[in-house]
Amino acid sequence: MFSITIWGTRGSIACPGQYTNEFGGNTTCLEVRADGNVCCVDFGTGVRPFGEYLEEHDLPAGLTHINFFITHTHWDHIIGFPMFKPVFIKGMKIDIYSTYMPNGKSLKGLLRNELSYEYWPVNLRELNADIRFHQVREETLRFPGGLRVITHYLNHPAPDLGYRFEYGGKSIVVIHDSEPFFNQFLPFSKGGRASFFDIDASREAAKAAEEGNAKIISFMKAADIVVYDAQYTEEEYKTEKLNWGHSSYQCAAQNSIAAGVKHLLLNHHDPSRSDSELLAYEKKLKKEYGSQINIDMAREGASFNL
Ligand SMILES: [Zn+2]
Numbered sequence: 001m002f003s004i005t006i007w008g009t010r011g012s013i014a015c016p017g018q019y020t021n022e023f024g025g026n027t028t029c030l031e032v033r034a035d036g037n038v039c040c041v042d043f044g045t046g047v048r049p050f051g052e053y054l055e056e057h058d059l060p061a062g063l064t065h066i067n068f069f070i071t072h073t074h075w076d077h078i079i080g081f082p083m084f085k086p087v088f089i090k091g092m093k094i095d096i097y098s099t100y101m102p103n104g105k106s107l108k109g110l111l112r113n114e115l116s117y118e119y120w121p122v123n124l125r126e127l128n129a130d131i132r133f134h135q136v137r138e139e140t141l142r143f144p145g146g147l148r149v150i151t152h153y154l155n156h157p158a159p160d161l162g163y164r165f166e167y168g169g170k171s172i173v174v175i176h177d178s179e180p181f182f183n184q185f186l187p188f189s190k191g192g193r194a195s196f197f198d199i200d201a202s203r204e205a206a207k208a209a210e211e212g213n214a215k216i217i218s219f220m221k222a223a224d225i226v227v228y229d230a231q232y233t234e235e236e237y238k239t240e241k242l243n244w245g246h247s248s249y250q251c252a253a254q255n256s257i258a259a260g261v262k263h264l265l266l267n268h269h270d271p272s273r274s275d276s277e278l279l280a281y282e283k284k285l286k287k288e289y290g291s292q293i294n295i296d297m298a299r300e301g302a303s304f305n306l
């Protein structure tokens with residue numbers, strides 16, 4: 001069995017309520033299973049119901065090990081950690097993979113802060129599970145049964161990894177959170193006045209951006225399922241959200257089509273986006289791209305088997 005279940009679909013902040021019933025209000029959390037391996041990408045607030053599901057179904061059946069793969073340490077991706085019930089269970093092994101941070105900081109250090117008494121009633125050292133932290137860069141991680149997890153850096157204001165799960169000839173890729181690379185060294189400012197970036201530096205930057213985007217497409221190559229950060233419409237992105245670290249629906253679709261992806265799930269919905277808005281956009285995107293790719297907005301609770 002190789003599957004993905006979506007426990008959290010939102011970016012930025014949880015937004016439960018009558019307008020988010022269909023697509024969900026929890027922040028990002030994606031369960032990936034490859035036979036005996038129970039994995040999860042990010043522990044946003046969706047990790048709480050995931051933990052309750054495990055408690056009801058898997059723990060009684062003898063589950064003792066879970067792997068977490070953390071894309072990055074922004075709140076919407078880590079804040080659910082202390083509400084994940086298995087962290088309180090003695091004998092439970094939890095391996096947490098994340099990348100290196102600036103100034104020697106680490107996910108473990110940030111969680112230690114998050115779980116200090118100023119913010120939370122239970123400290124990290126008081127959790128009963130055997131929690132092990134691993135820092136990784138771009139590499140291939142190997143797990144029992146032939147599961148491989150490949151990592152790739154993404155463009156975001158915090159060090160951030162995309163994850164590619166490969167098992168039994170199939171693949172699931174998570175691109176969270178990610179903005180397309182673009183030329184930061186434009187030779188002219190918006191007002192038309194010359195900036196201090198010279199033309200050669202600008203050309204180099206344009207080339208670097210192009211290569212960065214091509215590498216992400218290659219990382220997703222022929223994936224069966226891709227879950228892609230698509231927080232904005234193309235118009236929102238270009239007019240208000242440049243440099244905020246996220247992609248548009250159109251960017252996610254075009255990159256996935258270029259990579260030959262079979263099924264694209266657009267995720268990390270903006271918290272202000274209601275069910276009716278997401279439904280309308282989904283319809284529009286299906287009309288625009290549906291002949292080239294199977295494309296859906298991610299819905300909390302949806303599960304896909306490969
Ligand atoms: Zn996010």
Ligand SMILES: [Zn+2]
Nearest residue numbers: 072074156177
């Ligand atoms: Zn982020």
